[in-house]
Structure formats: structure tokens, C-alpha cells
Amino acid sequence: MAAGVVVGLAILALALRLMRPAPSRLSARETLLSRQTQELVKLVSAAESGTLLDFKGVLVIVDQVLVQDLLDAVLPLEADVGSGFHVKIDSADAAFGDGVALVHMTGTASVGGASVGSQVTVYGSIDIVELNPATGVLQCGVSVLGVEAQDAKALGHNDPVGRLTEALAHGGISMLLGSFEIPVSIEDRLAIPAVDSKRLKIAAQTLPLTIAVRQVKAFGGRLWVFVDAGLAPPPAKSEAKS
Amino acid sequence: MRAPSPLALAVAAVTLAGCNPKAPHDDAARMAVLKDTYDHLHARLEKAAATDPLVASALADHGHVVLAIRSGLIEELAGNVARLYLDRVTVDLSAVEAHESGKLGKKTFLGRIKLGEWRVSIELGDLMGHLRAGSPRVAMRGPDLIDVELPVEVQETEGDAVLRFGWDSTALASVVCKDFELARKIRGRVMAQRRLVSGALRLSNTGESLTLTPVFPNRRVRLKLDLTARSWGVVESALRSQDTFAKCGTLIDPDKGLAYLKGLATGGITVRLPPSIFRAVSLPAHLNKSVKVHERPVGLRLTAESLRVETATVWSSVSVQVQANAKP
Numbered sequence: 313m314a315a316g317v318v319v320g321l322a323i324l325a326l327a328l329r330l331m332r333p334a335p336s337r338l339s340a341r342e343t344l345l346s347r348q349t350q351e352l353v354k355l356v357s358a359a360e361s362g363t364l365l366d367f368k369g370v371l372v373i374v375d376q377v378l379v380q381d382l383l384d385a386v387l388p389l390e391a392d393v394g395s396g397f398h399v400k401i402d403s404a405d406a407a408f409g410d411g412v413a414l415v416h417m418t419g420t421a422s423v424g425g426a427s428v429g430s431q432v433t434v435y436g437s438i439d440i441v442e443l444n445p446a447t448g449v450l451q452c453g454v455s456v457l458g459v460e461a462q463d464a465k466a467l468g469h470n471d472p473v474g475r476l477t478e479a480l481a482h483g484g485i486s487m488l489l490g491s492f493e494i495p496v497s498i499e500d501r502l503a504i505p506a507v508d509s510k511r512l513k514i515a516a517q518t519l520p521l522t523i524a525v526r527q528v529k530a531f532g533g534r535l536w537v538f539v540d541a542g543l544a545p546p547p548a549k550s551e552a553k554s
Numbered sequence: 555m556r557a558p559s560p561l562a563l564a565v566a567a568v569t570l571a572g573c574n575p576k577a578p579h580d581d582a583a584r585m586a587v588l589k590d591t592y593d594h595l596h597a598r599l600e601k602a603a604a605t606d607p608l609v610a611s612a613l614a615d616h617g618h619v620v621l622a623i624r625s626g627l628i629e630e631l632a633g634n635v636a637r638l639y640l641d642r643v644t645v646d647l648s649a650v651e652a653h654e655s656g657k658l659g660k661k662t663f664l665g666r667i668k669l670g671e672w673r674v675s676i677e678l679g680d681l682m683g684h685l686r687a688g689s690p691r692v693a694m695r696g697p698d699l700i701d702v703e704l705p706v707e708v709q710e711t712e713g714d715a716v717l718r719f720g721w722d723s724t725a726l727a728s729v730v731c732k733d734f735e736l737a738r739k740i741r742g743r744v745m746a747q748r749r750l751v752s753g754a755l756r757l758s759n760t761g762e763s764l765t766l767t768p769v770f771p772n773r774r775v776r777l778k779l780d781l782t783a784r785s786w787g788v789v790e791s792a793l794r795s796q797d798t799f800a801k802c803g804t805l806i807d808p809d810k811g812l813a814y815l816k817g818l819a820t821g822g823i824t825v826r827l828p829p830s831i832f833r834a835v836s837l838p839a840h841l842n843k844s845v846k847v848h849e850r851p852v853g854l855r856l857t858a859e860s861l862r863v864e865t866a867t868v869w870s871s872v873s874v875q876v877q878a879n880a881k882p
Contacts, residue, residue, distance in 0.1 A: 339580045345588045352595035359602035365609060370839055371622040378618040381876040382845065385852045410596055449842065493845035495854055495874060496619060499838040502631055504638055507830045511646050514831070517638050519631070521838060531599060532613060541627060541838075543634065 337474060340458025344412070344435050347457060351411025355531055364529075369541030372450065372496050376413075376533045379406040379438075379452075382492060383415070393484030396424045397467070397476050399432065401488060413438035413530035415454050417489070421461065421476060423468045430463040432476070436485060441494075441528045441537050448497040448523070450537060454489055456481045498523050498539055520544040607865050617859040617871030621764065621839050625694045625866045631837065632755045632766060633692040636702040639768070639831050640751065641687035647678040647713075647744070647777075652823035670723040670733075674815065676779070676823070681713035681742055683777060683825065688748075696863040700755045700766070708747045708777060715742035717781075717789060719815075736792045740785035745778040753832070759870040761858035763840040768832035778822040789815060841872055853877035 338346065358364045365371065383404040390400040401419035408414070415436040422429030440453030459477045461467055467476060480488070500523045506516040520543070527538040603609045612620060655673035688705035695701050719736045753770030781789065793808035845852050859871035 341580055342585055342588065345585065345592060349588055349592050349595060352592065352599060356595050356598045356602065359599055359606065362606065364603060364606055365612065367622070367624070369624060369627050371612075371620075372839075373612055373615075373620040373622065375618040378874050378876075381874075382847050382852060385876050386847045386850050389848065410592070410599075448838075449845070490848045492847040493842075494619075495842040495845045495856075496621070497840055497842055499840075502635070502835060502838050504635060504835050505833050507833065509828065509830050512828050512830055514643060519634050519638070523838075532603065532609070534612075536612075541623075543630060 338458075340433070340435050340460045340477075343458040344414070347437070348410045348412050351530070355411055355529065365536070367526075367538045369523075370498060370539040372494070372498075372537040372539060374494055374496075374535040374537070376406040376408040376535070379408075379413075379415075379494075379535070380404065383489075388419070389417075389488050391484075391487040393476075393487050394479035394482065395475050395484075397479050397484070398422050398425070398429075399434070399476075399480075399484075399488055401434070408530040408533055408535050411530060412457075413528070413535050414457075415489075421467060423472065426466075428466060430461045430466040432462070433460045434480065434485075434488075435459070436489075438528075438530070438535065440491075441535070442525055443498060443523060443539075444493075448499040450494040450496045450498070450525075451491045452494060453491045454485055456485050494535075494537075498541065500544075608867070611864050611867065611869055615860055615869060615871035616873075618874040619841060620869060620871045623764075623837070623839065623868045623870075625863065625868060628757070628837075628868055629692040629694060629700065632700045632702065633690040635766060635835055636690050636692070636704050636753075636755070636768075637687040639687070639833070640685050640704060640706050640827075643685045643687075643831065645683040645685065645825065645827065647681040647683050647825065650678045650681075650823065650825055652676050652678075654818055670721055672722075673718075673720045674818065675718045676742070677716045677718075678742060679714035679716060681715060681744060682711050683744055684709040684711055694863055694868075695754070698757045698861060698863070699769070700757065702753055702755060704751045704753075706749045706751055706775070708744060708749060708775075710746040711744045712741060712782070715740050715781075717785075717815075719789075719792065719811075736795075738785075738788050738792050740788055741782040742785070743780045743782065745780055747778050749775050751775065751827075757861060757868065759858040759861040759872070761841065761856040761872050762843065764837040764861075764868075764870055765834055766837065767834045770827075770829075770832050773827040773829065773832075774824050775827060776822040776824050779819045781819065786812070786816075841874070 355364065383406065387404060388400055388402050393399050399419060399421045401417045403418050405416045406414070407416065415438060417434040417436065419432060420429050421432040435457040436454040437457055438452045439455045442451055443449070444451050456477060459473055459480065461473045461476070464473050467473065500521050502519040502521060504517045507514040522540070522542055522544045524540050525537060526540045529536040612622065653673065653675045655671060657671050686707040686709060688707060691703040693701045717738050717740050721734050723733055751770070752772065753768060755766040756769050758765050758767065790808065790812050793811045841856050843854050843856060845854065855875040855877060857873045859873055861868070861870045
């Protein structure tokens with residue numbers, strides 16, 4: 313019996329320890345500010361050494377206004393994002409001023425099918441920019457930096473904002489806002505059309521290119537996508553066997 | 555007093571843990587430090603970026619999408635496009651016919667007398683011109699031109715041709731030199747030779763794409779020709795067939811005529827390359843009139859804004875208007 317009491321007290325002590333504010337998780341605003349500061353350190357270092365726009369092939373520069381207009385075109389966005397949460401986004405702002413390609417979404421969240429929920433703000437950043445290998449179109453993906461809820465209690469117990477953040481970070485954001493395209497394509501070949509006339513027949517030709525997104529920066533209200541591009545090396549000739 | 559059961563303690567513990575916290579609040583002190591650092595870094599970034607010529611060029615464009623392509627890459631692509639225009643290309647010369655004509659006079663005790671007019675022509679029959687392009691010299695020339703100088707190797711080929719040589723005497727000369735017209739089937743050869751084709755590619759921004767349009771106003775290539783030894787023999791025989799007193803022998807020297815024709819062949823004939831060889835191409839970076847946002851298609855209207863060469867870079871700018879609200 314005494315041993316049982318000891319175990320029970322130990323569990324109680326652990327629970328009391330868990331009740332203390334979690335020092336490891338930052339608020340959404342602090343997470344964002346920390347991330348922006350980290351990115352600014354890199355940008356300042358590059359800018360002061362004259363390598364801010366150090367690109368060799370192609371640089372695609374996208375104004376934040378265009379990204380915001382693209383997001384506005386599909387609003388509202390609504391989805392079950394996991395862990396019983398349902399989120400509806402009514403407005404979205406894009407701000408690329410300070411190292412982070414911030415997508416700031418506001419709307420409502422509810423849990424367990426409840427008719428009443430809380431107003432929420434989802435801070436996301438465009439962290440994934442890649443070329444679709446089939447079409448060459450630039451595709452962006454948003455990752456979650458943090459979530460704020462005006463009325464966290466309306467979303468349940470046991471750190472509902474943390475659970476909502478986790479749900480969004482682990483696939484929920486793609487239910488809400490999957491990838492979106494930027495209207496720029498960079499193909500891995502340059503095509504020269506055929507000639508088919510009475511006196512001249514030349515088949516269509518292509519110059520193969522190597523294309524890869526190397527880096528993405530966000531500052532000055534723009535997203536800067538650095539794309540390495542060049543002629544692909546000719547295919548290696550197989551060695552003749554003697 | 556009874557001690558609480560372990561089960562009751564565990565239930566109480568789990569219940570208390572479940573009550574825990576709400577979302578973390580901002581730590582005012584940490585936030586203040588972060589904000590200071592942020593402001594300081596932001597000011598440094600703005601100051602440094604303001605002195606960067608590439609940033610200045612980029613921000614000078616007002617379109618929603620700016621494509622910046624290094625001049626070196628454009629030159630590399632343009633050079634290879636130009637090379638492919640003329641590399642391993644076979645030009646059918648069957649329709650090519652070259653003419654040469656002149657007047658012949660002679661000094662006499664009466665002064666210089668016009669004896670007549672000669673003409674020579676060659677029809678190239680099934681001759682082909684096989685071209686191989688070398689490494690081009692390419693240079694950007696603002697605002698929108700890329701100059702190209704392309705060395706072209708013409709490979710030696712042989713084929714059938716017809717040589718015609720004619721003579722029209724003046725009334726005075728016709729007493730001693732009758733008009734004649736010779737036509738002989740011969741074997742002609744296009745000599746191996748190197749030529750330089752010069753022109754330019756003009757860059758333009760259509761909104762949707764960046765295009766390279768060829769500008770090759772001078773598409774003429776001079777091809778040196780020769781005949782096989784046997785064919786020169788046929789020509790010589792033809793000329794000698796006129797070298798009789800009853801024909802033109804007193805006025806025409808077959809040896810000189812042969813030398814003259816050889817000179818003409820060496821000088822070559824001019825072939826005009828068909829304009830369709832030089833084809834417009836689109837650079838591989840372009841804009842799309844529609845995108846997908848969360849799997850929904852969104853229509854766009856594209857308007858070209860600018861195109862310029864600056865800081866060893868081609869800058870093109872496009873305004874993009876989102877058309878309508880996409881339905882889910």
C-alpha cells in the first residue's frame with residue numbers, strides 16, 4: 313500500500329511539473345520574430361559582402377502583391393486539419409519584407425464539430441519553392457510558424473492552440489492551403505522549331521538544359537528565387553571496347 | 555486518516571495535467587530584445603541593399619514578376635541556337651543558276667571595235683551544299699540585340715550540272731564569228747571552304763515569353779565551285795569546237811576562255827540562304843496565363859512591362875492581373 317502511495321505521489325509531482333508554463337514553446341509572434349531575425353542576419357551578411365543577389369543563371373522576382381492576389385482568388389479556404397479541428401480562412405496577407413516570406417491567414421477554428429469556435433491567426437511562411445519536374449512551373453509550399461487564438465478555451469482543454477499548431481504543421485496546412493503555383497515556368501530544354509518547306513527540311517531540335525532552384529530569399533516586398541541554369545553537358549560517350 | 559489510494563492520486567494527476575495551459579504568452583522582455591535586434595538588422599539590410607546595383611536594377615521594374623537572366627547565359631543560348639541554324643544543314647542547290655556575261659572588244663587599225671557579247675551560266679542540277687557550323691562569336695548589344703558571327707564550314711560535294719556558254723556577235727564581227735550556244739553536262743564540285751555568316755538575334759518580351767527573333771539581312775554565301783578534270787576536258791573540247799576559221803577561231807582563244815571560266819568558278823557563285831533556316835525561339839523561362847492555387851485554376855492577364863540590358867543581365871518585367879475569383 314505504501315509503495316502505491318509513493319507511485320501516486322510521484323505521478324502527482326510529475327503532473328504539477330507539467331502544469332508549469334512550458335518554457336520550450338514560444339508564442340507565435342515570438343517564433344516569427346526569432347525566425348525573421350535569423351533570416352535578417354543572413355541577408356545582412358550577404359548584402360554587406362555584396363553577394364545579396366549572387367546568381368549565375370536566372371533570378372525570378374515575385375512581388376508580394378501577386379501572391380496575395382492569388383491567395384485572395386481562392387478564399388475562403390476551409391478544411392478539417394486534423395486532431396478534430398476545423399479551420400476556415402477568410403483573409404490572407406503576404407508580406408516579404410524581412411527575411412521570411414510570410415503568409416498571414418486569419419479566420420476561425422472550431423473543434424469536434426462545435427458550432428462556436430475561436431478567431432485564429434495562422435502564421436505561415438513560404439519555405440518550399442521548387443520546379444515541377446514535369447511542367448517546369450514554380451510551386452510554393454507553406455509551412456506553419458505558429459497559431460494565435462483569440463479564445464483558446466473555445467478550442468478545448470490541454471493546450472488546444474499547441475495541438476492546433478501541431479495539427480497544421482503535420483499535414484493540416486496542406487489540407488487548408490496546398491501548394492500554389494507562381495506563374496513562371498522554367499523548362500529544362502530550349503526548343504528550336506522544325507522547318508518543312510519545299511526546299512528545306514530541318515527537324516525540330518532541342519538544347520537540353522540543367523535547371524535547379526538553388527536558393528530563395530524574401531526581402532523588399534519580393535520573393536527572390538535563384539535558379540541555376542545552363543546547358544546540360546553532352547551525354548558521355550560509351551568507350552569502345554578493343 | 556486514510557491514505558489516498560494510488561489510483562485516486564493518478565486520476566488527480568492526469569486531471570491536473572489536462573488543465574494545463576493555454577497558449578504561451580509573449581515574453582515582453584525577450585520580445586523587446588528581439589524587436590531591437592530586428593530593427594537594427596533591418597536598417598543595416600536596407601542600407602546595404604541600397605548600394606547594390608543589382609538590387610537597384612531589380613527594384614526599378616514595376617511588374618509583378620521580373621525575370622533576370624545573366625547575359626552570359628543568354629549569349630550561350632543564343633550562340634547555340636545560331637549554331638543549330640546552320641549545323642548539319644543541307645541546302646538543295648538544284649534551283650541555283652549562276653550567270654556571268656561581258657563584252658569583248660579588239661584593238662584594230664580602225665581603233666577598238668566591239669566584237670560581241672558573251673555569257674556563261676551554270677545550273678547546279680543535283681548539287682547539294684552540306685554545311686557544318688563552328689563556334690559562334692556572340693555579344694550583347696543593348697537595348698535588345700545579340701550580335702552573332704557564325705563560322706560555317708562548307709563540305710566538299712559533287713553532283714551533276716549544266717554549263718552553257720553563248721556568244722552574240724555584233725553585226726561587224728558576225729562576218730567572221732557566228733553566234734553560238736554551247737550546253738554541256740558536266741560534273742560540278744562545291745569546294746570545301748569556310749564562310750562567315752553574320753547577323754543578330756533580337757530579344758523581345760511578349761508578356762508570356764522572351765523570344766529571340768533572328769535578324770540576318772545578309773543571307774548570301776559565296777560558294778567556290780570547280781569541275782572534275784573530265785568535265786574541264788568537256789568544256790575545253792566545246793570551246794575548241796569553235797576554234798575554226800569558219801566559226802569564231804579568229805576572235806576567241808580557247809585557252810584564254812578556259813582560264814577565264816576557271817577564274818569564274820574559283821570566284822564562286824552567290825547562294826542566298828532561305829530565311830526559314832533562321833527560326834525564332836522562345837527562351838525556356840516564361841510566364842503562364844493560368845496557375846493552380848490549392849488545386850483551383852486561377853486565370854491571369856499578362857502585360858509586358860519592360861525589357862532592358864543592365865548590370866550584365868537581361869531584365870524583363872511583366873504585370874500580372876488575377877482574373878476572377880476561382881470557384882472551389
